[in-house]
Amino acid sequence: MDEARNLTELSTFLSTGRWDPAWICGQPLYALPASLTCALAGPTPLGLRLASVLCGLLTLPAVYLFARSIASRRTAWLAAWLVAVSHWHVIFSRIGFRAILTPLAIALCGWALARAWQRPTWTRWLSFGALCGVSWHAYFAFWLLPPLAFAALAVVALKRPPLRSRVAVSLTVFLILAGSWMLMVYARTGALLSSRVTETNVFQQTPSPVPIAMNAARALWMFTHRGDAQPRHNVPGRPAWPLLLLPFLIAGMGRAVARPTPARLGLLALWVATLLPTIFSDACPHHLRALGNVVPTAILTADGLVAGAALLARRSRRLAATLLFAFVIAGASGIGAYTYFVAYARQPALRFAFQAKECELARFIHDRLPSDRPVVVLNMVYGRESVGALVRARSDVTFVAWPLGAPVPPQVRSAGRETVWAIPQPDLVRLNALLGAPSLLAYFGPADGAPDWHLVEYPRPH
Incomplete structure:
Protein backbone atom coordinates (compact mmCIF):
# COMPACT_ATOMS: atom_id res chain seq x y z
CA MET A 1 0.00 0.00 0.00
CA ASP A 2 2.85 2.39 0.78
CA GLU A 3 4.42 1.77 -2.61
CA ALA A 4 1.07 2.22 -4.37
CA ARG A 5 0.46 5.48 -2.57
CA ASN A 6 3.96 6.79 -3.35
CA LEU A 7 3.59 5.86 -7.01
CA THR A 8 0.20 7.56 -7.32
CA GLU A 9 1.55 10.79 -5.84
CA LEU A 10 4.73 10.70 -7.91
CA SER A 11 2.75 9.95 -11.08
CA THR A 12 0.59 13.00 -10.42
CA PHE A 13 3.69 15.11 -9.87
CA LEU A 14 5.43 13.88 -13.03
CA SER A 15 2.34 14.36 -15.19
CA THR A 16 1.09 17.68 -13.81
CA GLY A 17 4.03 19.25 -11.99
CA ARG A 18 1.80 19.79 -8.95
CA TRP A 19 3.16 18.82 -5.52
CA ASP A 20 1.13 18.63 -2.34
CA PRO A 21 3.15 19.26 0.88
CA ALA A 22 1.20 16.46 2.58
CA TRP A 23 2.35 13.81 0.10
CA ILE A 24 4.79 11.08 1.19
CA CYS A 25 3.35 11.64 4.70
CA GLY A 26 4.67 15.19 4.65
CA GLN A 27 8.26 13.91 4.33
CA PRO A 28 9.18 14.72 0.73
CA LEU A 29 12.92 14.01 0.56
CA TYR A 30 12.37 10.54 -0.90
CA ALA A 31 10.52 12.15 -3.80
CA LEU A 32 13.78 13.61 -5.15
CA PRO A 33 15.47 10.30 -6.09
CA ALA A 34 12.11 8.62 -6.74
CA SER A 35 11.06 11.31 -9.24
CA LEU A 36 14.35 10.82 -11.08
CA THR A 37 14.13 7.03 -11.27
CA CYS A 38 10.40 7.06 -12.12
CA ALA A 39 11.05 9.59 -14.88
CA LEU A 40 13.72 7.29 -16.32
CA ALA A 41 12.12 3.87 -15.73
CA GLY A 42 8.46 4.91 -15.62
CA PRO A 43 6.07 5.25 -12.66
CA THR A 44 6.19 1.54 -11.92
CA PRO A 45 7.20 -0.51 -8.87
CA LEU A 46 10.58 -1.02 -10.53
CA GLY A 47 11.02 2.71 -11.07
CA LEU A 48 10.15 3.41 -7.44
CA ARG A 49 12.39 0.68 -6.05
CA LEU A 50 15.33 1.90 -8.12
CA ALA A 51 15.24 5.03 -5.96
CA SER A 52 15.79 2.86 -2.89
CA VAL A 53 18.61 1.02 -4.65
CA LEU A 54 20.22 4.37 -5.43
CA CYS A 55 19.88 5.54 -1.82
CA GLY A 56 21.28 2.25 -0.56
CA LEU A 57 24.32 2.55 -2.83
CA LEU A 58 24.95 6.16 -1.80
CA THR A 59 24.88 5.06 1.83
CA LEU A 60 28.06 3.02 1.38
CA PRO A 61 30.45 5.92 0.60
CA ALA A 62 28.64 7.99 3.23
CA VAL A 63 29.35 5.31 5.85
CA TYR A 64 32.97 5.24 4.73
CA LEU A 65 33.29 9.02 5.10
CA PHE A 66 31.67 8.97 8.54
CA ALA A 67 33.79 6.07 9.80
CA ARG A 68 36.98 7.52 8.29
CA SER A 69 36.39 10.83 10.08
CA ILE A 70 36.40 9.10 13.48
CA ALA A 71 38.45 5.93 12.95
CA SER A 72 41.13 4.34 10.79
CA ARG A 73 40.94 3.78 7.06
CA ARG A 74 40.72 0.02 7.59
CA THR A 75 37.79 0.43 9.97
CA ALA A 76 36.04 2.69 7.44
CA TRP A 77 36.41 0.25 4.55
CA LEU A 78 35.25 -2.61 6.73
CA ALA A 79 32.22 -0.70 8.04
CA ALA A 80 31.09 0.17 4.50
CA TRP A 81 31.50 -3.47 3.48
CA LEU A 82 29.47 -4.72 6.45
CA VAL A 83 26.61 -2.38 5.52
CA ALA A 84 26.81 -3.53 1.89
CA VAL A 85 26.41 -7.22 2.79
CA SER A 86 23.95 -6.75 5.67
CA HIS A 87 20.57 -8.29 4.88
CA TRP A 88 19.06 -5.65 7.17
CA HIS A 89 20.19 -2.88 4.82
CA VAL A 90 19.85 -4.81 1.56
CA ILE A 91 16.19 -5.71 2.15
CA PHE A 92 15.14 -2.10 2.63
CA SER A 93 17.21 -0.92 -0.32
CA ARG A 94 14.87 -3.01 -2.50
CA ILE A 95 11.58 -1.62 -1.14
CA GLY A 96 10.06 1.60 -2.49
CA PHE A 97 9.80 3.32 0.88
CA ARG A 98 11.43 6.43 2.32
CA ALA A 99 12.99 4.74 5.39
CA ILE A 100 16.03 3.77 3.30
CA LEU A 101 17.08 7.43 3.54
CA THR A 102 17.63 7.11 7.31
CA PRO A 103 21.07 5.39 7.20
CA LEU A 104 22.22 7.78 4.47
CA ALA A 105 21.08 10.80 6.47
CA ILE A 106 22.72 9.54 9.67
CA ALA A 107 26.02 8.81 7.95
CA LEU A 108 26.16 12.22 6.25
CA CYS A 109 25.14 14.14 9.37
CA GLY A 110 27.62 12.16 11.48
CA TRP A 111 30.39 12.90 8.99
CA ALA A 112 29.52 16.61 8.97
CA LEU A 113 29.45 16.76 12.78
CA ALA A 114 32.80 14.96 13.09
CA ARG A 115 34.42 17.41 10.65
CA ALA A 116 32.91 20.41 12.43
CA TRP A 117 34.11 19.10 15.79
CA GLN A 118 37.66 18.47 14.55
CA ARG A 119 37.96 21.83 12.80
CA PRO A 120 35.19 24.18 13.98
CA THR A 121 34.93 26.52 11.01
CA TRP A 122 31.73 28.40 10.22
CA THR A 123 31.34 26.52 6.95
CA ARG A 124 31.46 23.13 8.62
CA TRP A 125 28.98 24.03 11.34
CA LEU A 126 26.62 25.54 8.77
CA SER A 127 26.92 22.35 6.71
CA PHE A 128 26.02 20.23 9.73
CA GLY A 129 22.91 22.30 10.46
CA ALA A 130 21.87 22.26 6.81
CA LEU A 131 22.26 18.48 6.50
CA CYS A 132 20.23 17.95 9.68
CA GLY A 133 17.52 20.28 8.39
CA VAL A 134 17.26 18.57 5.02
CA SER A 135 17.45 15.08 6.54
CA TRP A 136 14.55 15.94 8.84
CA HIS A 137 12.29 15.40 5.82
CA ALA A 138 13.52 11.85 5.16
CA TYR A 139 11.68 9.64 7.67
CA PHE A 140 10.24 10.23 11.12
CA ALA A 141 12.71 7.77 12.72
CA PHE A 142 15.35 10.47 12.15
CA TRP A 143 13.44 13.08 14.15
CA LEU A 144 14.90 12.18 17.54
CA LEU A 145 18.51 12.58 16.47
CA PRO A 146 18.93 16.34 15.75
CA PRO A 147 17.30 17.46 19.04
CA LEU A 148 19.46 15.01 20.99
CA ALA A 149 22.60 16.08 19.11
CA PHE A 150 21.99 19.80 19.58
CA ALA A 151 21.12 19.28 23.26
CA ALA A 152 24.46 17.51 23.79
CA LEU A 153 26.30 20.21 21.82
CA ALA A 154 24.65 22.92 23.91
CA VAL A 155 25.96 21.30 27.09
CA VAL A 156 29.47 21.10 25.63
CA ALA A 157 29.29 24.69 24.35
CA LEU A 158 28.64 25.95 27.88
CA LYS A 159 32.21 24.94 28.74
CA ARG A 160 33.69 26.03 25.40
CA PRO A 161 32.67 29.65 24.70
CA PRO A 162 34.18 29.80 21.17
CA LEU A 163 31.80 27.01 20.19
CA ARG A 164 28.61 28.72 21.34
CA SER A 165 28.02 31.00 18.39
CA ARG A 166 28.76 28.27 15.86
CA VAL A 167 26.40 25.79 17.51
CA ALA A 168 23.72 28.49 17.75
CA VAL A 169 23.97 29.34 14.06
CA SER A 170 23.98 25.65 13.11
CA LEU A 171 20.85 25.14 15.21
CA THR A 172 19.18 28.14 13.56
CA VAL A 173 19.86 26.76 10.08
CA PHE A 174 18.44 23.40 11.14
CA LEU A 175 15.26 24.97 12.57
CA ILE A 176 14.69 27.05 9.43
CA LEU A 177 15.09 24.12 7.03
CA ALA A 178 13.15 21.66 9.18
CA GLY A 179 10.43 24.03 10.32
CA SER A 180 9.59 25.79 7.06
CA TRP A 181 8.32 22.64 5.34
CA MET A 182 6.53 21.45 8.47
CA LEU A 183 4.63 24.75 8.59
CA MET A 184 3.57 24.18 4.98
CA VAL A 185 2.38 20.69 5.92
CA TYR A 186 0.56 22.15 8.92
CA ALA A 187 -1.17 24.70 6.70
CA ARG A 188 -2.28 21.87 4.42
CA THR A 189 -3.25 19.20 6.97
CA GLY A 190 -3.53 20.92 10.35
CA ALA A 191 -0.95 18.55 11.84
CA LEU A 192 2.74 19.17 12.43
CA LEU A 193 3.50 15.50 13.02
CA SER A 194 3.00 12.55 10.73
CA SER A 195 -0.12 10.60 11.62
CA ARG A 196 2.09 7.52 11.77
CA VAL A 197 4.03 9.01 14.70
CA THR A 198 0.94 9.49 16.83
CA GLU A 199 -0.61 6.26 15.61
CA THR A 200 2.26 3.86 16.18
CA ASN A 201 3.91 5.02 19.40
CA VAL A 202 3.73 2.83 22.48
CA PHE A 203 2.15 5.62 24.55
CA GLN A 204 -1.05 5.26 22.52
CA GLN A 205 -1.72 2.04 24.38
CA THR A 206 -0.60 2.80 27.93
CA PRO A 207 1.40 5.54 29.67
CA SER A 208 3.12 2.96 31.89
CA PRO A 209 6.94 2.66 31.65
CA VAL A 210 6.62 -1.13 31.56
CA PRO A 211 6.13 -1.35 27.76
CA ILE A 212 9.20 0.85 27.28
CA ALA A 213 11.33 -1.50 29.38
CA MET A 214 9.97 -4.54 27.54
CA ASN A 215 10.61 -2.91 24.17
CA ALA A 216 14.16 -2.02 25.22
CA ALA A 217 14.79 -5.68 25.99
CA ARG A 218 13.26 -6.73 22.66
CA ALA A 219 15.44 -4.20 20.83
CA LEU A 220 18.54 -5.79 22.34
CA TRP A 221 17.26 -9.30 21.64
CA MET A 222 16.84 -8.47 17.96
CA PHE A 223 20.65 -8.65 17.68
CA THR A 224 20.96 -12.01 19.41
CA HIS A 225 17.68 -13.87 19.64
CA ARG A 226 14.67 -12.74 17.65
CA GLY A 227 14.38 -10.01 15.04
CA ASP A 228 11.46 -8.44 13.23
CA ALA A 229 8.63 -10.88 12.51
CA GLN A 230 7.21 -8.98 9.52
CA PRO A 231 8.00 -10.89 6.31
CA ARG A 232 8.42 -7.67 4.34
CA HIS A 233 11.15 -6.46 6.72
CA ASN A 234 13.02 -9.64 7.54
CA VAL A 235 13.13 -13.39 7.44
CA PRO A 236 10.68 -13.57 10.36
CA GLY A 237 12.53 -13.79 13.63
CA ARG A 238 16.04 -13.72 12.20
CA PRO A 239 18.45 -11.50 14.19
CA ALA A 240 19.16 -8.14 12.60
CA TRP A 241 22.94 -8.64 12.77
CA PRO A 242 24.73 -11.93 12.00
CA LEU A 243 25.71 -13.80 15.15
CA LEU A 244 29.16 -14.23 13.60
CA LEU A 245 29.70 -10.47 14.01
CA LEU A 246 28.20 -10.16 17.48
CA PRO A 247 31.50 -10.69 19.42
CA PHE A 248 33.13 -7.90 17.41
CA LEU A 249 30.18 -5.57 18.01
CA ILE A 250 30.52 -6.19 21.75
CA ALA A 251 34.28 -5.65 21.48
CA GLY A 252 33.73 -2.33 19.71
CA MET A 253 31.35 -1.21 22.44
CA GLY A 254 33.83 -2.34 25.08
CA ARG A 255 36.58 -0.25 23.48
CA ALA A 256 34.30 2.79 23.48
CA VAL A 257 33.75 2.38 27.22
CA ALA A 258 37.27 1.29 28.21
CA ARG A 259 39.11 3.83 26.06
CA PRO A 260 36.64 6.68 25.74
CA THR A 261 37.12 9.46 23.23
CA PRO A 262 34.50 11.99 22.08
CA ALA A 263 34.15 10.08 18.81
CA ARG A 264 33.70 6.67 20.43
CA LEU A 265 31.30 7.92 23.09
CA GLY A 266 29.33 9.79 20.44
CA LEU A 267 29.14 6.64 18.31
CA LEU A 268 27.91 4.63 21.29
CA ALA A 269 25.29 7.30 22.03
CA LEU A 270 24.22 7.19 18.38
CA TRP A 271 23.81 3.41 18.62
CA VAL A 272 21.40 3.85 21.54
CA ALA A 273 19.57 6.80 19.97
CA THR A 274 18.88 4.97 16.70
CA LEU A 275 17.11 2.21 18.63
CA LEU A 276 14.71 4.64 20.30
CA PRO A 277 12.22 4.77 17.37
CA THR A 278 11.50 1.06 17.73
CA ILE A 279 11.67 1.14 21.54
CA PHE A 280 9.04 3.91 21.62
CA SER A 281 6.83 2.26 18.99
CA ASP A 282 3.97 -0.18 19.33
CA ALA A 283 5.92 -2.79 17.35
CA CYS A 284 9.27 -3.92 18.66
CA PRO A 285 11.57 -5.13 17.30
CA HIS A 286 10.84 -3.20 14.11
CA HIS A 287 13.74 -3.30 11.68
CA LEU A 288 12.38 -0.50 9.52
CA ARG A 289 12.09 2.04 12.34
CA ALA A 290 15.51 1.02 13.67
CA LEU A 291 17.15 0.97 10.23
CA GLY A 292 19.43 3.90 11.07
CA ASN A 293 21.09 1.69 13.68
CA VAL A 294 22.85 -0.25 10.93
CA VAL A 295 25.37 2.62 10.60
CA PRO A 296 26.76 2.74 14.17
CA THR A 297 26.43 -1.04 14.44
CA ALA A 298 28.63 -1.53 11.37
CA ILE A 299 31.25 0.98 12.56
CA LEU A 300 31.40 -0.45 16.09
CA THR A 301 31.67 -3.98 14.68
CA ALA A 302 34.43 -2.94 12.29
CA ASP A 303 36.31 -1.22 15.11
CA GLY A 304 36.06 -4.34 17.26
CA LEU A 305 37.26 -6.54 14.41
CA VAL A 306 40.23 -4.28 13.63
CA ALA A 307 41.18 -4.24 17.32
CA GLY A 308 40.94 -8.03 17.51
CA ALA A 309 43.10 -8.47 14.42
CA ALA A 310 45.68 -6.03 15.80
CA LEU A 311 45.82 -8.00 19.04
CA LEU A 312 46.42 -11.23 17.11
CA ALA A 313 49.13 -9.57 15.02
CA ARG A 314 50.96 -8.44 18.15
CA ARG A 315 50.78 -11.77 19.98
CA SER A 316 51.29 -14.16 17.09
CA ARG A 317 52.00 -14.11 13.40
CA ARG A 318 50.40 -11.63 11.07
CA LEU A 319 48.91 -14.57 9.19
CA ALA A 320 46.41 -15.15 12.02
CA ALA A 321 45.09 -11.58 11.72
CA THR A 322 44.79 -11.93 7.96
CA LEU A 323 42.90 -15.20 8.31
CA LEU A 324 40.55 -13.61 10.85
CA PHE A 325 39.73 -10.80 8.43
CA ALA A 326 39.21 -13.24 5.56
CA PHE A 327 37.01 -15.54 7.62
CA VAL A 328 34.78 -12.76 8.97
CA ILE A 329 34.44 -10.93 5.66
CA ALA A 330 33.66 -14.13 3.74
CA GLY A 331 31.32 -15.37 6.47
CA ALA A 332 29.37 -12.11 6.74
CA SER A 333 29.09 -11.89 2.96
CA GLY A 334 27.86 -15.46 2.67
CA ILE A 335 25.33 -15.02 5.47
CA GLY A 336 24.01 -11.82 3.91
CA ALA A 337 23.72 -13.35 0.45
CA TYR A 338 21.98 -16.49 1.72
CA THR A 339 19.59 -14.54 3.93
CA TYR A 340 18.43 -12.21 1.16
CA PHE A 341 18.60 -14.33 -1.99
CA VAL A 342 17.52 -17.66 -0.48
CA ALA A 343 15.82 -17.46 2.92
CA TYR A 344 14.07 -14.13 2.32
CA ALA A 345 13.05 -14.96 -1.25
CA ARG A 346 11.61 -18.37 -0.31
CA GLN A 347 9.20 -17.06 2.32
CA PRO A 348 5.65 -18.17 1.52
CA ALA A 349 4.34 -14.95 3.06
CA LEU A 350 6.56 -12.67 0.96
CA ARG A 351 4.03 -12.38 -1.84
CA PHE A 352 1.39 -11.24 0.64
CA ALA A 353 3.85 -8.86 2.29
CA PHE A 354 4.32 -7.02 -0.98
Missing part, protein backbone atom coordinates in the same frame (compact mmCIF):
# COMPACT_ATOMS: atom_id res chain seq x y z
CA GLN A 355 0.64 -6.27 -1.37
CA ALA A 356 -0.29 -8.75 -4.08
CA LYS A 357 -3.49 -9.52 -2.20
CA GLU A 358 -4.19 -5.87 -1.48
CA CYS A 359 -3.94 -5.19 -5.20
CA GLU A 360 -6.37 -8.03 -5.85
CA LEU A 361 -8.68 -6.60 -3.20
CA ALA A 362 -8.52 -3.18 -4.85
CA ARG A 363 -9.30 -4.75 -8.23
CA PHE A 364 -12.17 -6.66 -6.62
CA ILE A 365 -13.61 -3.43 -5.19
CA HIS A 366 -13.10 -1.65 -8.48
CA ASP A 367 -14.70 -4.28 -10.70
CA ARG A 368 -17.49 -5.89 -8.67
CA LEU A 369 -19.02 -3.42 -6.29
CA PRO A 370 -21.83 -1.18 -7.55
CA SER A 371 -20.64 2.15 -8.86
CA ASP A 372 -22.97 4.40 -6.84
CA ARG A 373 -20.43 5.55 -4.26
CA PRO A 374 -19.18 2.47 -2.40
CA VAL A 375 -17.38 3.22 0.86
CA VAL A 376 -14.62 0.99 2.19
CA VAL A 377 -14.03 1.38 5.94
CA LEU A 378 -10.53 0.98 7.39
CA ASN A 379 -9.52 1.66 10.98
CA MET A 380 -6.21 3.26 10.10
CA VAL A 381 -5.45 6.92 9.66
CA TYR A 382 -3.75 6.63 6.29
CA GLY A 383 -6.18 4.07 4.86
CA ARG A 384 -7.99 6.60 2.69
CA GLU A 385 -4.83 7.50 0.79
CA SER A 386 -3.40 3.99 0.60
CA VAL A 387 -6.46 2.18 -0.67
CA GLY A 388 -7.41 5.19 -2.75
CA ALA A 389 -4.10 4.81 -4.53
CA LEU A 390 -4.71 1.13 -5.19
CA VAL A 391 -8.08 1.76 -6.83
CA ARG A 392 -6.67 4.80 -8.67
CA ALA A 393 -8.72 7.21 -6.56
CA ARG A 394 -12.04 6.55 -8.31
CA SER A 395 -14.28 9.56 -7.92
CA ASP A 396 -17.23 7.33 -7.01
CA VAL A 397 -15.41 5.60 -4.14
CA THR A 398 -15.32 7.07 -0.65
CA PHE A 399 -12.91 5.82 1.99
CA VAL A 400 -13.62 6.40 5.66
CA ALA A 401 -10.85 6.03 8.25
CA TRP A 402 -10.67 6.32 12.01
CA PRO A 403 -7.78 6.00 14.48
CA LEU A 404 -6.04 2.72 15.08
CA GLY A 405 -7.69 0.64 17.79
CA ALA A 406 -10.85 2.74 17.95
CA PRO A 407 -14.22 0.95 17.81
CA VAL A 408 -16.43 1.11 14.75
CA PRO A 409 -18.17 4.52 14.75
CA PRO A 410 -21.76 4.35 16.09
CA GLN A 411 -23.24 5.71 12.88
CA VAL A 412 -21.65 2.81 11.04
CA ARG A 413 -22.82 0.19 13.52
CA SER A 414 -26.42 1.40 13.33
CA ALA A 415 -26.41 2.13 9.65
CA GLY A 416 -28.46 -0.78 8.39
CA ARG A 417 -30.28 -3.98 8.96
CA GLU A 418 -27.36 -6.31 9.42
CA THR A 419 -24.16 -6.39 11.44
CA VAL A 420 -21.39 -4.32 9.95
CA TRP A 421 -18.36 -6.13 8.57
CA ALA A 422 -15.43 -3.70 8.57
CA ILE A 423 -12.05 -4.25 7.00
CA PRO A 424 -9.54 -3.85 9.87
CA GLN A 425 -5.95 -2.62 9.83
CA PRO A 426 -4.16 -4.51 7.04
CA ASP A 427 -4.24 -8.14 8.03
CA LEU A 428 -2.96 -10.21 5.15
CA VAL A 429 -4.50 -13.47 6.29
CA ARG A 430 -7.92 -11.89 6.63
CA LEU A 431 -7.61 -10.07 3.33
CA ASN A 432 -6.87 -13.41 1.75
CA ALA A 433 -10.02 -14.83 3.34
CA LEU A 434 -12.02 -11.89 2.05
CA LEU A 435 -10.74 -12.39 -1.45
CA GLY A 436 -11.56 -16.07 -1.30
CA ALA A 437 -15.25 -15.25 -0.77
CA PRO A 438 -17.73 -14.32 -3.51
CA SER A 439 -17.99 -10.75 -2.28
CA LEU A 440 -17.73 -8.51 0.75
CA LEU A 441 -19.59 -5.82 2.61
CA ALA A 442 -19.47 -2.17 1.56
CA TYR A 443 -21.05 1.05 2.74
CA PHE A 444 -22.50 3.84 0.67
CA GLY A 445 -22.31 7.52 1.50
CA PRO A 446 -21.18 10.94 0.34
CA ALA A 447 -17.53 11.84 -0.02
CA ASP A 448 -17.85 14.99 2.06
CA GLY A 449 -20.13 16.39 4.70
CA ALA A 450 -22.22 14.52 7.25
CA PRO A 451 -22.32 10.75 6.69
CA ASP A 452 -25.44 9.45 5.03
CA TRP A 453 -24.96 5.76 5.65
CA HIS A 454 -26.64 3.07 3.61
CA LEU A 455 -25.71 -0.54 4.14
CA VAL A 456 -25.32 -3.04 1.34
CA GLU A 457 -24.42 -6.53 2.41
CA TYR A 458 -22.89 -9.23 0.28
CA PRO A 459 -22.24 -12.84 1.30
CA ARG A 460 -19.71 -12.93 4.11
CA PRO A 461 -16.65 -15.16 3.96
CA HIS A 462 -17.10 -18.27 6.10
